[in-house]
Each structure stands twice: as structure tokens, then as C-alpha cells.
Amino acid sequence: MNINSKYHGEIEVNEEKILFFEKGIPGFQEEKKFIILPLSDDQVFSVLQSVESHYLAFVITNPFVFNKEYDFELDTSVIEELDIASEQDVQVYSILTVQDPFEKTTANLQAPIILNVKNKKGKQVILNNSQYTTKQPIFQLVKKG
Template sequence: MEFNTKLGKISIDTNRIINFEYGLPGFENLNKFTLLNPEETKPIMWLASLEDENVALPVLPPNMVRIDYDIYIPEDIIEYLNIEDKEDLVLLSILTIPQNGDITINLAAPILISNKTKKGAQVLIEKSDYNIKHNLNTEIKRSKDLSNSNKDVK
């Protein structure tokens, strides 16, 4: 199937369509997305709407930025997405990329996608130290420092 997206015209198989039954906050009327991974923006991927060509959200796996990222996923979300194994789950965080200023990453409301069912949902993680705006460079430096300190311990 062919779609116009913010990143241009794409052709994808129907098995790459991710259904967000309830949309995403701010985009509740959009339900069909796909994940794009263009060479020119790697490692940043794009969650692109297949219903509104002007909507594509830059995303990264949160553990790529924060190696100790760990969240509790509510049981009702696991059931809704039909997650039986951790390998079925794709975990992404939305980036904010301003024209001037620092890139931030939302660690408080990750996007969860089932590889098996192709269902997706964005979940607000309650009772955590994660915020919706973490400075990307600060988090990467923190993870490198943490990784280096763990190497020293071994």
C-alpha cells in the first residue's frame, strides 16, 4: 500500500501498520501509523501517521538514551497489546526537536507497540522519577558515565 507521509511517499506492507485504537495524546483522531527508519536520521526513527501526512513523531528506544530505563507496565496494557513475551514489545520515547535549543526526550509517557498484534498505546508512567522533558544530551552523558562506572566495578 502507498501512503503520503511527512517523510515522503512510502510503500509498505499492511503488516507494518500499527493500530493505535485510541490515538495518541494530541492526535486522538489518528489511529494508523508506521515506524520509519531512514538512513539520514538514524538512530532517530519516525512514527508516521498514515492518515495525516503532516504528522510524524521522532522517536528513540528509551534504553538507547538511558541504559537503566525501567518501567512498570500496567497489566491492562499488557493484556490490551497481547504481550506474552518481552521480545514482542517495542518501547519508544518521543523526542522534541526544537529549531533552536536542546532536544528533549519524553521518558514519562513511552509508546508501547506489540510486534505480534501491531497494536500500540502511549502510557503515562505514574509514580516515577521520569519526566516528559529530559535533555537528550544530559541523559546520554549520564548513561555513558553509568556504563563506565559499571565497567570499573567488574
């Protein structure tokens, strides 16, 4: 299937890789279908691209690349909603707020994107853990780690 994307123009995507967010993403509840596209050659940065709205794309990264200490527990309701059977079925991403210069880019560690890679269900989960912020500078985390 072909889609229009914010960063890659018109591209062909494999329909089997489409992720389904039953309740959308906070602020974009009507957007239910997304796909992850590479943004950097090293695959550290990706794009969570809406399949239906070409202008809606979030730059994302695996937060554990920048913060080895990042840790949280998912509520039982989230595990049930996403039908998670095993920790190995889960991928975690953080939405980035890209800054200029890029070294000032921040990650939303308080509301990670949780994906069940087996059934392609996803959800942005808002953590009640106050130690994480919505604008954590990612490159400061690397220097500390």
C-alpha cells in the same frame, strides 16, 4: 500501499507493518494507524508516521539508547489491552521534541510508546512514576551513562 509522509514525501509501505493504536495517541485520538519509518542512517532516530494524515509524524527513539537505567512496569490493563504474552514481544519508544541545536532535543520518558511487535498493537502509556519527565534532555543522559 502508498502514503504521503511528513519527512519522506510519497512512499510505498508494507501494509503488514502498519501499527494499530486502538485509542489513538493522546491529543490525536482519531489517528489509529501508524508506521515506523527510518529518519537517520544509524537507525537511532525514526518517525512514527500517521498512515492517514501526512502532516502527523512524531520523531521517536529507543529510550534505552540514551538512558540504560530507564525502567518501568506496565500495568496489567496495558498488557491485556496489547495482548502482550512475552517481554520479547515489546518495543519501547520515546517521542522526541526536536530542538535547534539538535543537542537540546528532549525525550518524553513519562509517556513511552509501547508496541507489541507480534500483533502490531500500540499505545502511548502515561507512567505515574514521577522520576521521569516529558522533556528529558537526551544528550545529558548519554554523558551521565
